[in-house]
Amino acid sequence: MVVDAHHRVIAIDGPAGAGKSTIAKALSARLNMKYLDTGAMYRAVTFEAMLRELDLDNQQLITDLAQECDLHVGLDRVIINGHDATTAIRGPEVTGNVSKVAANSGVRTEMRARQQEWASAHNGGVIEGRDIATVVFPNAVLKVFLTASPEVRARRRVEQHGGNVIEIAQSIKDRDLLDSTRADSPLASASDSVVVDTSDRAIDDVVDEIEQLFRERI
Numbered sequence: 001m002v003v004d005a006h007h008r009v010i011a012i013d014g015p016a017g018a019g020k021s022t023i024a025k026a027l028s029a030r031l032n033m034k035y036l037d038t039g040a041m042y043r044a045v046t047f048e049a050m051l052r053e054l055d056l057d058n059q060q061l062i063t064d065l066a067q068e069c070d071l072h073v074g075l076d077r078v079i080i081n082g083h084d085a086t087t088a089i090r091g092p093e094v095t096g097n098v099s100k101v102a103a104n105s106g107v108r109t110e111m112r113a114r115q116q117e118w119a120s121a122h123n124g125g126v127i128e129g130r131d132i133a134t135v136v137f138p139n140a141v142l143k144v145f146l147t148a149s150p151e152v153r154a155r156r157r158v159e160q161h162g163g164n165v166i167e168i169a170q171s172i173k174d175r176d177l178l179d180s181t182r183a184d185s186p187l188a189s190a191s192d193s194v195v196v197d198t199s200d201r202a203i204d205d206v207v208d209e210i211e212q213l214f215r216e217r218i
């Protein structure tokens, strides 16, 4: 029945600031489906590695941590090995290092397996990330690749988390480059993804469109 559960996945991919979290959460509430933020999983592993002062370049060490960690990513809280990492995973330290951890193939293999188990356990869901449609759930019933102009993305991040627009724009650009050029499952839209530009659109309008697409397919 794993295949069926995976078929009931709505995959939401795209770069930072494209509106993935806001749109995926709203969609999951409307459709009464569970929601999973896979970026928070990579961020939580990064947080725990930094807390333990592990060498992030030591691929085996970080892979071991990823395999052994007790990780709970819920709608409101992210807990790793009993530490509440909800706030810290959005901070500049974790944000500055997460691409390195996300490029680690051992970490990705482990996170992917956990994401697939999660979907099986919840009979699908709305799942956001970078490789959800391309690699983790190639059978997803609906694949959406969200984009937005770099200016809009930087502005949204500043509205959410504060900071300086020019600095945030640079950090988004750096992270996009790392995420889309890494060897293992880089950020990319799947050939069967619906590409939606959210730059000049209201959230509700985008959610309406995706909901409509989903209803046409089930």
Ligand code: DC
Pocket (backbone or CB within 6 Å): 016, 038, 039, 040, 042, 043, 098, 099, 102, 103, 128, 129, 130, 131, 132, 175, 179
């Ligand atoms: O969506 P986010 O900004 O919270 O993601 C954090 C980092 O994790 C980002 O640099 C890309 C990476 N990531 C990934 O490689 N694969 C995913 N499925 C989700 C996130």
